[in-house]
Amino acid sequence: MLVWLLAILAVGSGAAGVVIYRKRLSARRAMLAQDAEESLRECREWRDEVAATVVQALADGRWISRDNVEALIDRRPRPSTSMRMLARIHGRGAEGRSLLDYLGTDLDQVAESTNRQILEEELVARKRFLDTIESQPLTDEQAAAVITFDNRVQVVAAAGSGKTSVMVARAAYAIERGIVPAHRILLLAFNKAAAAELQDRIETRLRAAGINADGVRADTFHAFGLRVIGRAEARKKRLAPWLEAGQDVEMIERIVDELRDSSEDFRYKWDIYRLLFSGRPNTPDGGTPDGYDAATATRGYRTFNGEIVKSEGERLIADFLFAAGINYRYEEPYCHDVADAEHSQYRPDFYYPDVEVWHEHWALDRHGNPPATFRGYAESMRWKQNLHRTHDTKLIETTWASIVDRTGFQALADDLKHHGLSIDWNPDRPAAGATPMKHKDLARLVRQFMAHVKSNSLTAEALEQRLKNASKEVPRYRAGLFLELYWAIHVEWQKRLAEADAIDFEDMIVTAAGHLESGKVDMGYDLVLVDEFQDASQARARLVKALVDKPNRHLLAVGDDWQSINRFAGADLSVMTAFNDSFGEGPTLRLEKSFRSTQTIIDTAADFVVKNPRQFKKQVRSSQPEDGPPASLVLVRNPYERATALAAVLDDLARRVRDGEIHPRAGQRVSVDVLGRYNFDKDLMPRKTPTELDVSFRTAHSSKGLEADYVILPNVTAGKLGFPSEIADDPVMALAMPEPDEYEHAEERRLMYVALTRARRHVTLISVRGQESAFVVELLRDGRLTRSPLSTAEAVETCPRCRRGTLTMRERRRDSKKFYGCTSFPSCGYTRNVDDAPF
Structure with missing residues (x-):
């Protein structure tokens, strides 16, 4: 009533005011009613569109993709205020409430339930296709991966689970169902052999199924990158000739030689890093003892000169003195007898007999503090310094902080010269003890670093920032030195590319990704299938994402995180483990039935690899009816018996074939793959192999994707060149590489998994008594290895x-x-x- 009176006062008193108010109220109600009706209409249309989408999808057997759902979400109307307020007034109350409720529908659940029904119906309707598109009928897991036609699908595939069959069938399904035409389908592989196999398999299987595969293309990433660049720049690039010949490390060596010849500063820094800094720890109490002095029963660190010193800092000093040609003695007894009730006879770290000068190297950081665990260190320092003052003996002092900062070496050289010693710097002086890092190994490190820098599009500024933010595991001073060397080499590398009018592998991918991202070129593929996705680098991920970064495009990425073994070449496992973060929402499916190995081999390999908690969990099952025997360990007495042991294993297999214990597959000989950790393991192969066997040698890395009846690992021993390889990544690699996997031997563990799962029937490991690798020890401890009667050494x-x-x-x-x-x-x-x- 109050509102009515105020409205009348506003328009005037009397009957005329009431009439005016009523007209305005009526007009307002009419406007609200019209607005409400319009809102109701929009809601009805959206409800009908959702329903029609579901009905049509079920009728056509077509997947409701993430893009479909997002489009519906984007078109979801917002109900007007008038619809909410006035629906009841116009008799629309029930419908209005119903529509308001429907607007809250969880479209993801609608799509999921609809797609589940489509999958079930397609499995039945397309059974003949699914049973015949490959040489063997697809399993339910494989068929589901084919039919699940979402925009982003990741398939986590166990070893031997038929991932190639999924890729072939997926392409065939897309064509046959009219989802994607053949010429808009691209398959990407990591090497020429894999791409060629995919192309051949696609053409052969689709032809057999009566499906026209013309236009379907399988490419390597690099070949495809060149195509993109050629299309975008209207000028085809070529690979640098030294890369075509596999001479990338040799080119780095040539660049280094030229830089060393033209710059004394570069030469000195290169030698200092190669000889002293590569792989060294970041703190004075770091490092792992690698030597033993039997005369003193002391464990420690072996120097180039051959003695065992007590710390990494002392080793740095000793190795510098060796390269500088300085005659020194380690821990020579002091020239005065100073032993007392609290101190044994004093032995300074170094003594220079030619000039009678002593040298103490203090484990002090840049703040002048020793490690917290070094109790009484400051008092010991003062006692030693006082002795030299008391007896007027000459003392040189260095600290860990100054040495790792490089400035300490120059200061040490100046002190030595001041006392009359001459510096005869020879970084290639033959060493009697520890082996200095070779020029080629440092060149290889630079090339690996370059691959990561380029793949991740890292600038000098970005690396400097990473260095500032790096964890304590990254040695900042030495990393800074490495970066100085690296960028000098990088500039020369790029200069040579420009002079040759050529491109390298990393630029092929990065440049192509940039053209696709900018929209300069669109290759027009609606379905992209990527093999071995666990080996994708960030650059490859960029390229793939740019390819499918348009509505209604589809990506199927197939990989096995358990087989990620190419981190050194730029692979970033997070591309797979964070798939949805990078590429968008979509299902992750699993292929967990293996058609290759026995259940015993599968369980051995799976239990071994999942010790690393970062690996995806899988419940891998064998298609074989019998579990099979456990893996065997042939243990020999010394390294010279490994070749004999390998020959004995092959002869034993051949005998069992002759005796009918082992039956070859129809029309084939029994196959044996001898898998070495390194190429030099091939030297263990016998000159002649038994005629009953088809024997091949491969490295474990090159065996991925292959299989054999029997697998023999001929050299599973400990050491830098053992299995696992104990050649640690230089800490500076962390600046350019993906986030490290902190689990010990993480990548080597995956490599062992790859080696084990190449076998269909059985695996044999050969190791040396007293030199068993950490992996052999673990497999023995877990009861996964049985000692072979062919062993010549006792049990362990x-x-x-x-x-x-x-x-x-x-x-x-x-x-x-x-x-x-x-x-x-x-x-x-x-x-x-x-x-x-x-x-």
Whole structure:
């Protein structure tokens, strides 16, 4: 009533005011009613569109994709206020409430339930296609991966689970169902052999199915990148000739030689890094002992000169002195007898007999502090410094901080010259002890670093920022030195590319991705299928994303994180583990039925690889009816017996074939793959192999994607060139590489998984007693290996302390008493008397 009176006062008193108010009220109500009706109409149309989408999808057997759902979400109307307020007034109350409720529909659930029904119906309706498109009928897992035609689909495929069959059938399904025409389908592989196999398989299987495959194309990433660049720039690029010949590391060496010849500064920095800084820890208490001095029963760090020193800092000094041609003695007793009740006779770190100068190297950081665990260190320093003052002996002092900052070496050289010593710098002086890093190895490190820098489009500024933000594991001073060397080489590399009017592998991908992202070119593919997705780099991920970054385009990425073994070449496992973050929402499917290996091999390999918690969990099942025997370990007495052992294993397999214990597959000989960690393992192969067997040697890396009846790993031993390889990545690689996997030997563990799962029937490992690799020790500890009767060495026991080595009998030099010691010595010093615990 109050509102009515105020309205009348506003327009005037009397009957005329009431009439005016009523007209205005009526007009307002009419406008609200019209607005409400318009809003109701929009809601009805949207509801009908959703319903029609579902009905049509079910009728056509066509997947409701993520793009379909997003389009419906984008068109979802917003109900007007008038619709909410006035629906009841116009008799639309029930319909209005119903429509308002429908607007809250979870379209993801609608699509999911509809697609589930489509999948079930398509499995039945397309059974003949699914059973015949490949040589063997597709499994339910494979068929689901073919039919699940969402915009972004990742398939996590176990070894031997038929991922290629999925890719072939997916392309065939898209063509046959009219989803994507053949000429708009692209398959991407990582090497020429894989691309050629995909192309041949597509053409052969689709032809057999009566499907026209004309236009379907399988390419390597690099070949496709060149096509993109040629289309975008109207000028085809060519690969640099030295890369075509596989001479990339050699080109880095040539560039380095020229830079060393033209610049004394570059030469010195290159030598300092190669000899002293590569792989060194970042703190004075870091590092792992790698040497043993039997005379003093001391574990420590072996120098180029051959002695064992007590710290990494002392090794840095000793190796510098060796390269500088300085005559020195390590821990020479002090020239005065200063032993007392609290101190043994003083032995300074270094002594220079030619000039009678002593040298102490202090484990101090840049703030002048020793490691917190070094108790009484400051007091010991003061005592030693006072001795030199008291006895008026000449003392040179260096600190860890100054040495790792490089400035300490120049200061040390100046001090030595001041005291009358001459510097005869020879970085290639033959070493009697530890082996200096080779020029080629440092060149290889630079090339690997370059691959990551280019793939991740990192600038000098970006790397400097990464260095500032780096964790303590990245040695900042030495990393800074490496970056100085790297950018000098990088500039020369790019100069040579320009002079040759050529391009390198990384620029092929990065440049192509840039053209696609900018819209300068559109290659027009609506379905992209990527093989071995676990090996994709960030650059490859950019290219793939740019290819499908338009509405109604489809990506199927197939990979196995358990087989990610190419991080050194730029692979970034996070491309797979964070698939949806990079490419958009979509289902992740699994292929967990293996058509290759026995269940025993599968379980052994799976349990081994998933020790790393970052790996996807899979429940892999074998299609074979029998579990098969466990893996065998042939243990020999010394490294020279490995070749004999390999020949014995091959001869034993051949005998069992002759005796009818082993039956070849129809029309084939029994196949055996001998898988080495390195190419030089091929030297263990016998000159002639048994005629009953088809024997091949491969490296474990090159075996991926292949299979054989039997697999033999001929050299599963410990050491830098063992399996696992103990050649650690230089810490500077962390600046350019993907986030590191902190699990020990993570990539080597995956490589072992690849090697194990190449076998259909059985795996044999050959190792040396006392040199068993950490992987052999672990497999023994887990009960996954049985000792082969072909072994010539006795059984082994795992070290109870480190659990990484085994116990082997040794003899003490001083009294010839026998004891058991850990094979991981000197990093593990566990010992046990023979009488205490006989084997």
